Amino acid sequence: MTQSRPSTTSEGATASSSPRVELDVERIRSDFPALGQRVHGHRLAYLDSAASALKPQSVIDAVVKNYSEDGANVHRGVHWLSQRATTALEAAREKVAKFMGSATVENVVFTRGTTDGINLVANAYGAANLSAGDEVLISHLEHHSNIVPWQQVCERTGARLVIAPVTDSGELDVDGFERKLSERTKIVSVAHVSNTLGTILPLARIADLAHARGAVMVVDGAQGAPHLGVDVQALGVDFYAMSGHKLYGPNGIGALWGEKSIFEKMAPYQGGGGMIRTVSFEKTTYAGLPERFEAGTPNIAGAIGLGAAVDYLTNIGFAAVAAHEKELVRYGTKALAAIPGLRPIGTAKEKVGVFSFLLENVHPHDLGTILDKRGVAIRAGHHCTQPLMKRFGVPATARASLGIYSTRSDIDQLVGAIREAQEMFS
């Protein structure tokens, strides 16, 4: 699917010394059955991938195959169906570990998603290692799922939640972040990419600063993984949580990678089947990684679907994903900037394809409804980042977000529908 060929875009003047890796976007689009439908009589312009990405046929097939053919529970089953399901589940773990750049497989735990992964770290690491007066440092642009679990664990332990500032363009203020670090900082937890603004955070730099203070570095990778890929070793972080459904995979599945030396010392926070070595009423001993953090029957089909999703992305390659997205971000930023009365929120230099904006005279929710009627799917609201909304002094924004199947036509359709909404509310 990856191919090198000269640029064929209309603005093809971007000469590059290295061969340009391009996505065959039409081919990719044909892999996503949901894109073939019409919405209210219009071509679907799906610009809500930051909420959930659509799924390619290969992911759907992998899930269906598991339910159709294997369908049995994993581990400890001596029968054929169970063995097959177990093999497929563990193969998926290997794929995900490789995708995340992990040197080993056992420190990749399947979760319900990013939220679940962060809760796991907050509870299994945070609660055990924080005491009164310690600090957990997050940033002002975090999603509620990277705020609330820390607030909860701070409440329980007497630790303090500290917030690093964000600039007017929506970038992390690294100097401000550094000033918020202290000898009491035990955990730093930030997003790889802001779900509301698209800002890419300088993770490697943040990790260095955190580690210099002896803090553990946790990453909310819900938005980072689908746009940038993950290389936990290059990033130098200690925990990285991601979600399947933002990565063109199934809902209700995600993965948490943890630095092995830290992860293997952590006590489990959920008890149940599958995570034990021996159980008696007097004492239970726990299984090692990853099982000790996977109590209960896992989301087997989901994990297998996630494996198929990372296969799909790996085949395309993130160089191609990034090149495609960069061009669209440029195109989209320009197209939106040309709309009078449109105020972009989040203008970071390093950003992925997430466009948050406000429109004079048109409330984001009205815009969302009008766009939907024209086949354009965007999201309107606070995007689970209420503190960030407050930082920018707005109650809500409209947000259009890109995926690997996005095209200029999607953006053109968005712009046309925005113009129509403006006309209606003029």
Place this chain on the structure above:
Amino acid sequence: MDDLRELYQEVILDHGKNPRNFAFPDASNCEADGYNPLCGDQLTVKARVEGDVVLDVGFQGQGCAISTAAASTMTEWAKGKTRSQIDEMFELFHSVVTGKKDADEDELGKLAVFGGVAEYPMRVKCATLAWHTLEAALAGKKEASTE
């Protein structure tokens, strides 16, 4: 644009843009804050009530055209009405915006323009936020939420 005009009728666009009673009445004696956690819309309704009658009512806050227009038309309508009249109208209004009943201009007057909301289940809470808030104020509660 016709399909959208079912929802965004002239009256709604007008009241959304230029809300009436967009100020608190003098000597108000009951109030409540309304909040729609789904979208962050927030408004405060204050009223002056004597006995059983709402003598004056107004609101402040921020919201989409639907919720602003709903608050505006509600405050226009509610002046001089008794609590039981307001309860009754809210019940009727709620049935209409949720599609359980057709909008009848004879019963609803200007409020009939919200009939189009029934086609947009995600927007029902926008149309009812102000009503929930007025009801809360009259019931002596401080807060209303559409959740």
